[in-house]
Amino acid sequence: MPPKRVEIKICGLTDVDAVDAAVAAGADWLGAVFFPPSPRAVTAEDAAELFDALPETVGTVGLFVDPDDALLDHVLHHVRLDLIQVHGRETPERIDSIRLDFGLPVMKVLGVSTAADLEAARAYVDHADRLLLDAKPPAGADRPGGHAVPFDWSILAGWRAPLPWMLAGGLTPETVAEAIRATGAPGVDVSSGVERSKGIKDPALIDRFCAAVRATEGSPRR
Numbered sequence: 001m002p003p004k005r006v007e008i009k010i011c012g013l014t015d016v017d018a019v020d021a022a023v024a025a026g027a028d029w030l031g032a033v034f035f036p037p038s039p040r041a042v043t044a045e046d047a048a049e050l051f052d053a054l055p056e057t058v059g060t061v062g063l064f065v066d067p068d069d070a071l072l073d074h075v076l077h078h079v080r081l082d083l084i085q086v087h088g089r090e091t092p093e094r095i096d097s098i099r100l101d102f103g104l105p106v107m108k109v110l111g112v113s114t115a116a117d118l119e120a121a122r123a124y125v126d127h128a129d130r131l132l133l134d135a136k137p138p139a140g141a142d143r144p145g146g147h148a149v150p151f152d153w154s155i156l157a158g159w160r161a162p163l164p165w166m167l168a169g170g171l172t173p174e175t176v177a178e179a180i181r182a183t184g185a186p187g188v189d190v191s192s193g194v195e196r197s198k199g200i201k202d203p204a205l206i207d208r209f210c211a212a213v214r215a216t217e218g219s220p221r222r
């Protein structure tokens, strides 16, 4: 079987050095968080600077939590995004309206901790373009993601993804290869695991993360 390329998304970027490191390391997707309580939140203007002059091979992702149309309008007025990631309680119908009104594909995040949580995926077929499986946030958290928490990957055994998907939640340069091997994930998403402190990305960790993913390509998977 030919080697399978695993998509890499580096999320929560806030500075140009980290963007440059992610591009140089071969990341496929770069994410910016538009959710002010996050330590990684950026303004539309910041993101426009960060995502200026990227190679065409690199896609840009805006991460939103239950965004209203005014926020999406504002951000998209400033920044070229290729994919909208929604990390809140967005229904399939709300995703339809985002796709229709803003003309962009949407990746819906599902918080999972048990196999039963995976059932929710089916409701998004014919609505979302992609799914991102992430851990549920700790109790009382002020935001639904980006907590460096993995979920139990064994719940994915035998799961047939109804849409293209990515794996997230507490991945690091040390764990990502095993995560890919154990789950067969066609894509991986990281934020905390490539940071030197909360919200501050470390170019060397980005490089190590991407290298660890690329080293898995072609090796046997689930």
Ligand SMILES: O=C(O)c1ccccc1NCC(=O)[C@H](O)[C@H](O)COP(=O)(O)O
Binding pocket: 011, 012, 033, 035, 038, 039, 040, 063, 065, 087, 132, 134, 143, 144, 145, 146, 147, 148, 149, 168, 169, 170, 171, 189, 190, 191, 192, 193
């Ligand atoms: O990063 C945040 O602060 C954030 C805020 C609100 C919703 C989601 C958020 N992060 C999610 C991600 O960055 C990723 O998509 C993914 O969950 C990976 O997070 P991590 O466990 O930190 O690697």
